[in-house]
Amino acid sequence: MELEQLRQLDVIERDGTISAAAEELHITQPSLSRSVRRLEADLGQELFDRTRNHVMLNDIGYIALDHARAILAEEKKMRDVFDELSRRQRTLRIATVAPAPSWHLTSLVVNRFPGTILVPEIMDEDHVRSSLISRTADLGITLCPLQLPEVDSIPIMTEDLFLSAPVGNRLAKRDTVTFSDMDGEPFLVLDQIGFWMDVCRRRLPTSQIIVQKDQTVFAQIVASTSLCCFTTDAVDRASNDANRIRVPIADADAHATFFVNAQRDATERVRQIIALLGKK
């Protein structure tokens, strides 16, 4: 008795005829007919009432069908578990306080583990911590080591914030600026920039912050208006715009160092990534 035969039994019952079932199963009618005969021979019981031109499950056939479906249900459970395992094996869930480190990780991991799919999620540090603990995330990226037992932390990159000002702007001529200098100036800011948004709101309390979700739209607005915005050394998106000047920001909290955190008993693959980062 083979699982395939039970699957066939199931389909035949649902479709009503061997022909239709054969089509659904992508095999020929004679093949399916023979396969059913084999199953019957194996079980030692006829499962169908046969007229010359039609088959119909008999009482014993329905008993067989019930059992077949129970077996197939168990098999599906197993398949589901292993499909999920395979999916997990391909994906690397990253909980991060800012987008830049996940870009950095992506280029690194994709080279080392081809086929891996990174799933970054931007959240505040508390949620990064809990995601890591609950193993909802494989890697957590924060601004300082999480200092949890059984969690390793390694610095991976720094990111510096710059002012991107239109050439005519009052701040565009400066060599450096501070948040105090910029406060009051209206700013266009991308959504989903993590903790940087908190920095902006805290350090530019009187500025009007215009949040734009869509990156393409953001780029268009930046190119066509004289609003100030931010850029970092992790991107060069707005920097190759001739109409804009990139001005370093002097304040300490315009400079971030990111740490990647991982459970010490994580999967082999995660540990390899941590080891790789540690070497650099």
Next chain:
Amino acid sequence: MELEQLRQLDVIERDGTISAAAEELHITQPSLSRSVRRLEADLGQELFDRTRNHVMLNDIGYIALDHARAILAEEKKMRDVFDELSRRQRTLRIATVAPAPSWHLTSLVVNRFPGTILVPEIMDEDHVRSSLISRTADLGITLCPLQLPEVDSIPIMTEDLFLSAPVGNRLAKRDTVTFSDMDGEPFLVLDQIGFWMDVCRRRLPTSQIIVQKDQTVFAQIVASTSLCCFTTDAVDRASNDANRIRVPIADADAHATFFVNAQRDATERVRQIIALLGKK
């Protein structure tokens, strides 16, 4: 994924090595090794930690094993049900008030349905009735039609009781006898003769009834003692003994007519037997 592979996984875990499992499964070691690799490939996961010279289930392997055993348990349920069905198909359970009709049926059924195993059980009429109703028996044999709805009754044979008396006995010279004539005489009687035992006890209230369970022992005692016993036209066991005379018994209850009873919605085979008996 095939059931056989799951069975192999189960055996490998129990045996500890692929070699031992292969032997138990009656295949070669390389074959089993490859089969395991196929399963792993199919599931997309390694199930074993491999050293050069040994394999051991890993965490995922144990998950697979759990599921495999769940599937195999369901498969076993199905197999058990169908094994039982096949067994039922080969056996014919007969509830009867006397042994002779079951002998009669046996010769009849074995010719018509080769391979059939008859399982006669001797009991009183009430139990025959309830066995038939509860379908613990396929055929019930009684002294008169059961007259139940949905139950067919057909006469199959008669049986006449004879006195078997040693030549020297006072009754041996008679052409016929009655129970009254015989009462007081000690009797040797076989066990498991059904309702005949009731007849003896009722009609020979003052006789000593010696019950012998073993048929061979019974025959020996009959041959070597001068005890009276009974015989019927359904057997010729004691009749070819030159030292004994077979005397007809005149009373009405020394003559039995047996009826075979069967549920009208019984299996095809049972209905065929009923039809066969009806024709005669």
Next chain:
DNA sequence: AGTAATTACGAGGTACGTAACAATC
């Protein structure tokens, strides 16, 4: 006529066993 199931036959693929190999106890 058209659909549905079974039987006959040839071909291809798959999994088996044998044999050779590698490595550990």
Next chain:
DNA sequence: GATTGTTACGTACCTCGTAATTACT
């Protein structure tokens, strides 16, 4: 050296698809 697992190779079996047949609607 014995045991255990993997790899290489040739073969045999098994199931598939095609084609022909039968029967029912």
